Amino acid sequence: MPYSVILAHPRPGSLNHALAQAACAVLEERGEEVRLHDLYAEGFDPLLQAQEVARDASLPSLVAAHCREIAEAKGIVIVHPNWWGMPPAILAGWVDRVLRPGVAYEFLEGDGGEGVPRGMLKATAAVVVNTSNTAREREERVFGDPLERIWKDCVFGLCGVTNVRRRMFETVVTSDAATRRAWIAETEALVRDTFATP
Template sequence: MAVSVILAHPRPGSFNHALAGVVCETLADLGVEVWFHDLCAEGFEALLPAAEIPRDAPLPPLIASHCREAAAAEGFVIVHPNWWGMPPAVLVGWVDRVMRPGLAYEFLEGDGGEGVPRGLLAARAAVVLNTSNTAAQREREVFGDPLERIWKDCVFGLCGVADVRRRMFETLVTSSSGQRRGWLEEASALTAAAFGPA
């Protein structure tokens, strides 16, 4: 089994980096092959060029490599902060450029793109770990928890991944070192539950 771990945080040493690190360690301890990408460190270009939009477009080598991994991955772990109720731009760009028609989803014969696509990803599960400075209750009651809808319904659900587990760690800015240690343990346990032996 191989799991794609995607980190989107620009500051080395962030708690998001710590989360990604414990996820990778947990997966390795389970004997799972890890495909790790720190999008900011890699300089992933978020902008989707018009030339890449067609289904059969030739892709730059880096994007083609990400696409091959996404198609083959048996699981995903996405780690990012909550910025304006959205993932950071670099991660939105990763979705735009990698979750392509013909790879992540397709429309059925006779559907010109107006219907509901069929998901194509082989992944059995996805885990999304977010950090936030907004309290969970406010996120739900005031904003409607948009990250839950984005990842569960608009990305992974649409692309055929039914088992989507998400945990938001909050409130990061006021958290203690003890809380953060506990959150890292929780992230490890969530990862093991999603990708460990059935």
């Protein structure tokens, strides 16, 4: 089973790209199969259309491929900037279209969708790496770090991935090259530790 790395940043050569590449390199050094998806480079369409909502809907080929891959992924790495306390719209749309019923979760028999679903993802763990221009103290005091709840509880917790590790690097806009190199090294260590072979 491959590892799935999902990158959502519009500018090639960004720190987010370097962080995603670092995560891939760590896994590839261990001989793992890694599939990196740069959503902007792929032109991933984030708009969930009405005809896709049904569980048995016919999906566009790119979306269907993402669904097959994420359902079988051994581990998942998500890399994106913090925009308004949320992932970029392209990544939110990826969640809408790919982490769908029958792929990432299902409701038990007799549950019409009002209950708590059972997670279906096979990934043993997930790593989420974020970048921000908001200092940590202000993020936590003023905003409460909404990305923590989004990824750990609302997304991966619902989809059955309970080992979720997340790291926010800040403040990017004032960081120097040495700091960014340290963040890349920290990402490598986080991925190595999270997906350590038992």
